Amino acid sequence: MTPVNSRNRTLVAILLFVLVGGAFAAGYGYGQRTTLAAGDADARGLDLLRDVLRQIRAVYLVKDVNTDKLFYGAAQGMFEALGDPYSRFMDPEAYKQFRESDLGGIFSGVGVYIELQDGRPVVVQPISGTPAYKAGLRPGDRILQVDGRSTERMSLEEVVSRIRGPAGTTVRLRMSRGERTFEVSLIRTRIRAITVQDEQFLDETQRAQLRVARVAYLRIARFEEGTAREFSRALDAVRNSGARGLLLDLRSNPGGLLDAAVALADHFVRARHPIVITVDRNGRRDTESASPGRKVTIPVVVLVNEYTASGAEIVAGALQDHSVAPLVGIRTFGKGVIQRVLTLPSGTGATLTSGRYLTPAERDIHGKGLTPNVVVGSRLEGRSDAEMRRIEGEQFARALELLKQRIASR
Structure with a gap:
């Protein structure tokens, strides 16, 4: 339930507003090359905020105004003015809850992964067996x-x-599905998310098809701290089984930790070849390359859909660019930016987009997504359970057919 983070780094920054003598004051750390024009713009902006605060205190009908809320609102407005759905300010309550959450795979909640789409949180995947799934x-x-x-x-x-939130407590969600709106009340529970799943996730017919073809299946639900270890163990089991090929399912994977995604891709990409390129605001590039070591040598096909996002797109893009595996499904989500977490004064915080990533072939997929080699199916949004099963079944069948062709052509 948490978006991709740029490793486990926390950037300590200073918020633009602090209360000094009942007024706004701020410092902008632009460095030694700050221009006079920028300084003038800063001064004008701070003058505006000082005057707004003065007018509120002198004229507004309600005398007892919570000054902290004014500051939080001003900070929130600055982040919103960026026009970036991934850069957002958090007040002390929200930031405290955010810090207490983790990406360790164990949490108290309702069991749903989400991502932002058109400025609204959207369900990417409910975790099987959880309150969200049962609802x-x-x-x-x-x-x-x-x-x-x-x-x-x-x-x-x-x-x-x-x-x-704490296990046993209730959270109320107002949802929309197509033209319909509805509410659900879910009781939070302690959840341990298994991020790497084998063929037990599939129905009996699909499992039988895999056995006949002597093909292994691994589904990556999300990239968390333990995902790399889980995948290594699963891959050892695949090798020991004598499987002739591998279906790697990244459908409805919202991403997660960048390091975990890179570590998984490292099993497939040849040593010293790039996995992902990150680019900061100044154009500086940092390339994550594959390490030496044992690589997957059997044919691979990757399943993707419209909710394959962020870290999952890093893996899919690397395997596609290096011709390790074709992608089967529909165009992916298209999140190619990275956020840093800012710790700000007075217990507040924020996320701020600090860079973007490129695939090894230097494709910028943000807002575009990855186009599969073989397009199969359609979007899941608004579909009934039966329709979703049909779409996913068609994608599975086509991916398996393609994988058998790749095995036969070796």
């Missing part, structure tokens, strides 16, 4: 409110932190 939440469901609070101006991190 019938589906990929593509939009979360409109959490406990009566609109999600329209929330960061993804804040939505996640508000949905999570």
Whole structure:
């Protein structure tokens, strides 16, 4: 339930506003090359904020105004003015909940992975057996409110932190599915998410098809701290089984930790070849390359869909660019930016987009996604359970057919 993070780094920054003598004051760390024009713009902006605060205190009908809320609102407005859905301010309550959440695979919540789409949080995948799954939440469901609070101006991190909470407590979600809106009340529980799943995720017919073809199947639900270890163990089991090929399922994988995604791709990409290129605001590049070591040598096919996002797109893009594996499904989500977590004064915080990533072939997929080599199926949003099973079944069948062709051609 948490978006991709640029490793486990926390950037300590200073918020632009602090209360000094009942007024705004701020410092902008632009470095030695700050221009006079920029300084003038900063001064004008701070003058405006000082005057707004003065007018509120002198004229506004309600005398007892919470100054902290004014500061938080000003900071929130600055982040929103960036026009970036992934850069958001969090007040002390939201940031506290965010810090207490983790990506370790164990948390108290309702069991749903989400991502931002068109400025709103959308369900990417409910975790099997969890309250969200049992309540019938589906990929593509939009979360409109959490406990009566609109999600329209929330960061993804804040939505996640508000949905999570102590086990046994209740969270109310207002959802939309197509033209329909509805509410669900879910009791939070302790959840351990298994991020790497084998063929037990499939139905009996599909498992039988895999056995006949002597093909292995691994599904990556998300990239978390333990994913690399889980995948290594699963890959050892695949090798020991004598499988002739591998179906790697990244459908409805919302991403997660960048390091975990890179570590998984490292099993497939040849040593010293690039896995992902990150680019900062100044154009500086940092290339993550594959390490020496044992690589997967059997044919591979990768399944993707519209909710294959972020870290999952890093893996899919690397395997596609290096011709390790073709992609089967529909165009992916298209999140190619990286956020840093900012720790700000007074217990507040924020996420701020700090860079973007490119595939090894230097494709910028942000807002575009990856186009599969073989397009099969359609979007899951708004579909019934039967329709989703049909779409996913068609994608599985085509991917298996392609994998058998690749095995036969070796």
